[in-house]
């Protein structure tokens with residue numbers, strides 16, 4: 001079945017399956033109705049049985065009590081199946097849409113590390129929209145109308161009192177709970193995100209914090225966020241407790257009022273004593289159903305804020321997109337691999353371009369070095385070539401099978417072999433071992449690297465990432481600091497191998513580096529000057545390798 005992949009938040013999906021939603025509401029109403037009817041019929045049966053009629057007069061009621069008792073459970077179970085199915089579908093579509101939106105933009109990078117944990121919580125909170133808000137509220141509304149109608153038919157006065165108590169317990173109290181807890185609920189998800197960020201940061205930075213004796217400050221920060229979160233939760237709990245108290249009062253009014261009004265009617269001879277039990281006890285069961293509504297009102301607030309935040313991500317302007325990759329995958333037996341950058345201005349959203357007016361062509365079999373002081377935009381050029389950033393002006397295009405060695409290449413918490421296999425999913429262990437050997441890694445394939453590669457050295461991590469790249473048989477290579485963290489002999493040997501491989505295959509290679517020795521081994525060096533205050537990169541230099549300028553950083 002095709003789910004709609006709209007870029008509007010998930011309410012559209014709920015509405016897009018109206019039949020399933022209506023079925024869940026109806027089943028919910030029937031389940032609650034069966035519970036209320038069970039109490040009403042049982043009340044009637046007990047009162048009538050006290051009059052000692054022939055047993056046959058009670059048979060229908062006895063069977064009805066059993067049917068309502070069994071039906072209540074079966075109907076509730078089927079309602080849960082239906083509503084959870086709808087909620088999980090909603091979650092799946094939202095997760096996919098959110099993931100797609102995140103992969104198509106630099107949204108995460110621009111909004112801090114808590115965004116991901118907040119988004120996970122938010123998408124989960126949206127599930128409540130169906131399970132805890134729409135279905136319980138709509139089904140409670142239906143049974144409230146039906147029960148009040150039945151009681152009004154038996155005793156108009158008791159029916160009126162019941163209607164007032166329903167309005168109090170089903171509308172006023174949930175509204176009050178939501179109003180009192182609105183601010184705390186809005187702050188819950190951001191606070192949970194903040195707590196997750198501080199905890200993750202504390203764990204990642206643990207060695208530095210211990211070394212600088214800064215653990216107390218981080219623990220204090222954790223405790224402060226935890227305290228704010230606990231207070232917000234307490235305020236929300238207090239509001240729903242108050243609403244629960246109001247609901248109990250409303251239920252008491254319905255029962256005692258029904259007893260008084262009903263008793264008067266019994267004495268007046270307009271209500272049978274048997275029906276008095278029904279008029280008095282049935283409202284109790286109805287109020288049990290209404291008791292879930294303050295929680296529904298709080299869940300609505302939570303889901304509503306969550307939908308707002310997820311919607312913000314879904315409707316954020318796309319910044320960079322793998323779908324718009326500036327890489328043209330071509331059959332390089334017909335068109336040689338190349339990198340072509342013309343009059344490129346590149347930069348990050350919200351900032352002035354880091355690079356202005358860059359022209360650079362790397363032909364097949366050629367190696368060019370992109371150098372320049374730290375922060376001058378070398379990695380930004382690579383991100384633009386990869387299609388992660390749209391060019392601010394000009395063009396940047398890679399033609400061929402692109403391989404990228406990122407400056408901070410990610411290592412997954414698995415084995416060396418699995419980290420390398422990402423370069424080519426169908427590669428066997430022999431190919432992986434060869435790629436590792438070419439990248440000068442001498443580790444068992446099944447060696448675990450730890451979270452973010454924490455169980456290997458910086459140089460080993462770099463070489464594992466390089467092996468991943470080599471496995472992919474790319475013919476356009478962008479290497480961001482390939483010799484970083486390596487000692488001089490290892491770096492030299494690794495570059496020898498890399499050069500031999502890429503020269504044989506006729507690859508176009510762009511090396512981003514601060515290493516003058518590596519830059520000197522390239523055919524050409526393009527130097528990025530410090531970013532201009534205004535105007536263009538007039539000082540952009542293309543020098544032969546032996547004229548490499550002194551590099552900063």
Ligand SMILES: Nc1ncnc2c1ncn2[C@@H]1O[C@H](COP(=O)(O)OP(=O)(O)OP(=O)(O)O)[C@@H](O)[C@H]1O
Pocket residue numbers: 106109348349351354372373374375376377378379380381407553
């Ligand atoms: N994700 C990002 N969002 C916003 N700005 C960024 C981002 N990454 C880098 N920048 C900014 O863009 C500019 C260029 O950064 P870039 O990483 O391209 O420089 P670089 O020349 O590669 O530096 P280095 O040699 O230190 O790696 C810098 O001012 C940097 O602060």
